[in-house]
Amino acid sequence: xxxxxxxxxxxxxxxRAAELRGTTDLLADHGGQMVVLWNGKPLVxxxxxxxxxxxxxxxHPVLKDAVRAPILLGREEGVLTWAADISAWEPEExxxxxxxxxxxxxxxxxxxxxxxxxxLRRIMTRLTARxxxxxxxxxxxxxxxxxxxxxxxCGAASDIRQSGWQxxxxxxxxxxxxxxxxxxxxxxxxxNRCLLGRSPGWPEGMYSCLAGFVEPGxxxxxxxxxxxxxxxxxxxxxxRYLASQPWAFPSSLMIGCHGEAETSEIVLDPVExxxxxxxxxxxxxxxxxxxxxxxxxxxxxxxxxxxLRAWLADRLD
Numbered sequence: 026x027x028x029x030x031x032x033x034x035x036x037x038x039x040x041r042a043a044e045l046r047g048t049t050d051l052l053a054d055h056g057g058q059m060v061v062l063w064n065g066k067p068l069v070x071x072x073x074x075x076x077x078x079x080x081x082x083x084x085h086p087v088l089k090d091a092v093r094a095p096i097l098l099g100r101e102e103g104v105l106t107w108a109a110d111i112s113a114w115e116p117e118e119x120x121x122x123x124x125x126x127x128x129x130x131x132x133x134x135x136x137x138x139x140x141x142x143x144x145l146r147r148i149m150t151r152l153t154a155r156x157x158x159x160x161x162x163x164x165x166x167x168x169x170x171x172x173x174x175x176x177x178x179c180g181a182a183s184d185i186r187q188s189g190w191q192x193x194x195x196x197x198x199x200x201x202x203x204x205x206x207x208x209x210x211x212x213x214x215x216x217n218r219c220l221l222g223r224s225p226g227w228p229e230g231m232y233s234c235l236a237g238f239v240e241p242g243x244x245x246x247x248x249x250x251x252x253x254x255x256x257x258x259x260x261x262x263x264x265r266y267l268a269s270q271p272w273a274f275p276s277s278l279m280i281g282c283h284g285e286a287e288t289s290e291i292v293l294d295p296v297e298x299x300x301x302x303x304x305x306x307x308x309x310x311x312x313x314x315x316x317x318x319x320x321x322x323x324x325x326x327x328x329x330x331x332x333l334r335a336w337l338a339d340r341l342d
Contacts, residue, residue, distance in 0.1 A: 030268075031331070032268050032269070032270045032281075032328050032331050033149050033150060033157055033270065033326040033327070033328075033331075034149070034157050034158055034161040034270055034271045034272070034273075035154075035158070035268075035269070035270060035271065036154050037153075037154035037155040037157070037158040038155075039098075039099045039101075039155065039158050039159065039162075040099050040100045040101075041098070041099040041100075042097065042099050042100040042105065043190075045097065045100075045105075045188070046097060046187040046188040046189075046190050047186065047187040047188060047191075048188070051097065051105070051188060052083065052094075052095065052105075052107065055105055056083055056105070057083060057104055057105030057106060057107055058080040058081065058082065058083070058101075058104055058105070058106055058107070059080065059081045059082070059083050059085065059088065059095060059106075059107050059108070059109050060078055060079065060080055060081075060098070060106065060107070060108050060109070060159055060160070060163055061079065061081060061087060061088070061108075061109050061110075061111055061137075062108065062109070062110045062111070062112070062142075062163055062164060062167055063110070063111050063112055063114060063132060063134075063142045064112050064123065064124075064142075065144075065145070065164050065167075065168060066128075066132070066142040066143055066144050066145065067142065067143065067145055067160040067163065067164070068081075068134075068137065068140045068141070068142055069140060069141065069142075069143050069148065069152070070139050070140040070141070073151065074151060075151065076143075076148055076151040076152055076156075077152075077153075077156065078152060078156035078159055078160055079137070079139070079140045080106065081137070083095075083107065085136075085137070086136045087111055087114070087134050087136045087137050088109050088111065090111040090112075090113040090114035091109045091110060091111050091113070092110050092111070092112050092113050093110060093167075093170060093185065094185060094189065095107040095108060095109045095189070096108045096109075096163070096166050096167065096170075096188060096189025096190070097188035097189060097190070098159055098162055098163060099159075099162075101155070106159065108159075108162070108163035108166065108167065108189075110167040110170075111134075114134065116132045116133075116134075120132070126226070126227075126228075127144065127146055127147050128144040128147070129144070129147065130144075131143050145160055145161065145164055145273070146274065146324075146326075149161075149326040150325050150326040158271075161271055161272075161273040162271075162273070164273040164275075165203070165205075165271065165273035165275070165276055166189060166190070166203055168273065168275045168276060169203045169204055169276060170185070170189070170192075172275075173192060173201060173204070174192075176192075176194035176196065176197060176199055176201065177199075177201065178194065178197050178199045179194060179196050179197045179199070181194055181195065181196035181197070182195075183195070183201060186200075190202070190203060203276075204276055205271075205276055205277070205278050206238060206276055206277045206278070207238070207239040207245075207277075207278050207280060208236055208237065208238050208239065208272070208277045208278065208279050208280065209236060209237060209238075209239055209245055209248045209249050209252060209280050209282055210234050210235070210236035210279050210280065210281055210282070210328055210329060210332075211234055211235055211236070211249045211252070211253060211261075211264075211281075211282045211283070211284050212234050212267070212281070212282070212283050212284070212329075212332045212333065212336055212341075213234075213235065213253055213259065213261060213283075213284045213285075213286050214283065214284075214285060214286065214336070215285070215286040215289060215303070217305055217306050218303040218304060218305050218306075219234075219303070219304055219306075219309065219333070219336065220234075220235065220253070220257060220259060220286065220291075220301065220302075220303055220304075221233060221234065221235075221301065221302060221304050222234075222235050222256065222257065222298045222299075222300065222301035222302075223298065223299050223300050223301075224297070224298060224299060225298075225299045227299070228321065229321075230317075230318060230319050230320060230321040231321040231323075231324075232300075232302070232304070232312075232320055232321065232323070233323040233324070233327070233329040234323065234329040234332060234333070235252060235253055235256055235257065235298075235301070236252070236279070236329075237251075237252030237255075237256070239280070245264070245266065245280055245282065246264040246282075249261060249264045249282050249284050250264065250284070253284065253286075255294060255297070256293075256294050256297045256298050256301070257291050257292065257293065257294070257298070257301045258288075258290060258291055258292025258293070258294075259286050259288055259289070259290070259291060260286065260287040260288040261284040261285065261286055261287065262284070262285050262286070262287045263284070263285045264282050264283070264284045264285075265282065265283050265284075266280070266281070266282055267281040267282055267283055267332060267335075267341065268281045268328065268331065268332070269281060269328075270327075270328040270331075272327075272328075279328045281328045281331070281332050283332070283341055289303065291303075304320065306336070306337060308320060309322070309333055309336075309337055310337055313333075313334070313337070
């Protein structure tokens with residue numbers, strides 16, 4: 026797909042400086058700059074439509090609340106960029122919406138008054154491609170450390186290695202690497218219509234492309250056909266790859282595909298979907314223009330939104 030790297034979180038060309046990972050005293054010897062997370066929310070500054078991911082000095086006082094050593098994200102114009110998680114800090118006022126589907130709350134650290142912590146899913150389209158990739162990478166890798174502190178082989182507490190890109194078990198010596206879960210997300214079409222669904226708990230009227238995890242021993246194409254049939258009862262024939270998107274909520278790689286439906290009848294799986302429907306191109310266009318209160322468009326910045334807009338513009342090639 027010619028415009029594949031325009032998907033949010035992709036295409037910034039970040040130099041990840043992987044050859045430096047594991048270098049002894051890398052932070053002390055080479056320094057750099059720090060991006061900061063709190064409960065998965067990046068520290069940003071600026072106006073709502075023009076946000077910047079803040080980069081702080083490596084000795085900034087907010088880093089005293091870091092829960093682990095900083096993780097190397099990459100190199101920007103010769104400067105190393107690291108990510109720190111300061112989730113040990115406790116704001117004076119706790120937000121009830123913290124951890125919700127879209128958390129509107131923002132938190133200010135008293136020692137970094139120029140910035141605020143904002144939920145990435147809500148601000149992702151307001152960041153530059155580079156800032157979005159850095160924020161998503163930081164969120165995903167720190168999220169992995171949060172949930173993988175113990176060896177999956179023997180249960181012992183593991184140690185951080187390779188500048189944050191590996192954990193090593195001191196007991197059985199097993200190495201562990203960051204987890205990424207492959208997820209197929211598919212634009213299923215039949216003539217002038219596409220198949221959209223909504224999950225329980227989504228905002229009212231919100232519909233998107235169907236999606237599901239790839240199972241062990243399964244191809245991408247087979248996963249597309251299986252997931253669509255399981256969730257909607259629709260049979261899918263030809264499948265082709267379109268684009269991918271790293272999705273740090275918490276650790277997925279969204280694999281965008283186009284599939285051609287062979288049947289139209291919907292037999293809903295109520296456990297997976299609250300509703301599914303065939304929607305015409307005109308309906309999708311009206312939803313994108315805000316003319317359909319019963320049909321909210323897929324979230325801006327998500328690969329589903331990208332694929333649907335490409336389909337409307339006849340740019341799936």
